[in-house]
Amino acid sequence: MKNIAVIGAGTMGNGIAHTFAQNGFIVQLIDVNKDALNKGLQTIATNLDRMVAKEKITSEEKQSTLHNISTFSNLNKGVENANLVVEAATENLDLKLKIFKTLDEACPDTAILASNTSSISITQIAAVTSKPERVIGMHFMNPVPIMQLVEIINGYNTSKEVTKTIMDLSKTLGKVPVEVNDYPGFVANRILMPMLNESIETLYNGVAGVEEIDTVMKLGMAHPMGPLQLADFIGLDVCLSILNVMYNGFKNPKYAPCPLLVNMVNAGxxxxxxxxxxxxxSESKKAEKVSKQFLR
Known part of the structure; x- marks a missing residue:
């Protein structure tokens, strides 16, 4: 388990690539968008520079980490020698199914296929492959190089051997893996997203303002970041996507996205x-409250 392919050079993908490379793994970072690859590598280099400045790693360790990463815009070439593939593409079911169908044909038969999905069924993803027992979920938390938790999600057919391998591998990264089963939202987002959605609903109903809601949760509940700020950090489009998956999966109105969230995502x-x-x-107004144009 030495060659790791990571699909997607965005926030999660480059963070996963960074983490594996820093721990001595050979990483193939794959993205069809070459600009995204360049931006991903720059992000990794910048984050490593911060670690050097804080004396958490040496300059030599930074260079070794970067040396461990190769980039590919061709998926088939990037995964041809992979022992493990971690898919970190956009949270879109059709896209993930398409990727896993390709991986099933392009990867070595012994490769383990993992998805960093935060809500989509691992069982459904695995079903498009010929080896569903070798498909598993590895849900890293953002920012990946810092956050310790990894949710390890068993699909219906995931083998115990594969689960043990990925649990052990996660520990070698300095992470704390937690094994969970395949239900919408898993554990982290099944609990987190309704809280974020209720915070947005509280704003939507005029109970309190943005800063007031976040302050209550930070000072009253000892949360390091308020729920509305956290939603911004995750991405409101990602929050909406996860809530839709949970709403469709459970058919329970408590998971229905707040209209304010829907409007904001539609407005970009x-x-x-x-x-x-x-x-x-924005540079001129960092951390200021957004205007009330979306509130009724």
């Missing part, structure tokens, strides 16, 4: 990634 106000969500992240 996605949080940090777009420069504006519940807060304004």
């Amino acid at each position: 106000k996605l949080g940090v990634k777009s420069g504006e969500g519940f807060y304004d992240y």
Whole structure:
């Protein structure tokens, strides 16, 4: 288990690649968008520079980490020698199914196929492959190099051997793996997303403002970040996608996304990634509250 392919060079993908490479694994970072690959590598280098400045790693360790990463825009070439593939593409079912169908044909028969999905069924993903027993979920937390938790999600057919391998592998990364079963939202998002959604609903109903809601949860519940700021950090589009998966999976109205969340995503106000969500992240107005244009 030495060659690791990571599909997707976005926030999660480059964080996963960084973490494996820093721990001595040979990483193939794959993305069809070459600009995304370049941006992903730059993000990794910047994060490593921060670690050097804080004396958490040496300059030599930074260079070794970067040396361990190769980039590919061709998926088949990137995975041809992989022992483990971690898919970290957009949270879109059709896209993930397409990727796993390709992986099933392109990867060595012995490769383990993992998805970093935060809500989509591992069983459903595995069903499009010829070896569903070798498909598993590895749900890393953001930012990956810092957060310790990894949710290890068993699909219906995931073998015990594969689960043990991935649990042990996660520990070698300095992570704390937690084994869970395949139900919508797993554990982390089944609990987190309704809280975020209720916070948005509280704002939508005019109970309190953005800063007030976040302050109550930070000071009253000892949360390091308020729920609305956290939603911005995750990405409001990602929150909406996860809630839709849970709502469709459970058919329970408590998972229905708040209309305010839907409107903001439709308007392109996605949080940090777009420069504006519940807060304004533009250079001139960083961390200011967003305007009330979406509130009724």
